[in-house]
Amino acid sequence: MQKQELIRSVVEMVGLNIMEKSMAYNLIEKITLNEKQSKYKTILRGEDKPLVKRNDRKTKHPKWSEEDTNFLKENYANFSGKEIGAKLNRTRQSINQRVLFLRKTGVDIPKKIKGNSSWTEREQMFLEQFHNKYSINEIAKKLNRSTSVIYSKIQKIKEETNNEQNDLNGN
Secondary structure, three states, X not given: OHHHHHHHHHHHHHOOOHHHHHHHHHHHHHHHHHHHHHHHHHHHOOOOOOOOOHHHXXXXXXXXXXXXXHHHHHHOOOOOHHHHHHHHOOOHHXXXXXXXXXXXXXXXXXXXXXXOXXXXXXXXXXXXHHOOOOOHHHHHHHHXXXXXXXXXXXXXXXXXXXXXXXXXXXX
């Protein structure tokens, strides 16, 4: 408010005509209103600094380093997006978006295991090795999957094993 009073006293001292004074006062009111709105928005955001334009602000997510991108390329086929995200301190969505971006720019990123895109190679190997040793409940807890999904996958593994043995035996 002190700023507004100072400007008004300057306007009075300059000796403007009525029309010019009216325009000056309107300008003062507009400036004051904009300052109040800006201050109000700043207070709502819980900050003491003024609003910053979107293109000037720093992003809340760090840029992808070459090291992170290489890690993603090397491990995408073998680990889930959630696991890679945990390793790189990023979300699963961030991992998937980066993969899409890299593929669009022509970078070759191997796809997940064909036919079973929801199962990583590591999970399948674990299941193949331990489905006879652990209960379905224990495996489900270790792999963070439902018991019905584990059961179905074990049945597929058993069928594939039987088919391979029949092929070897000539049946």
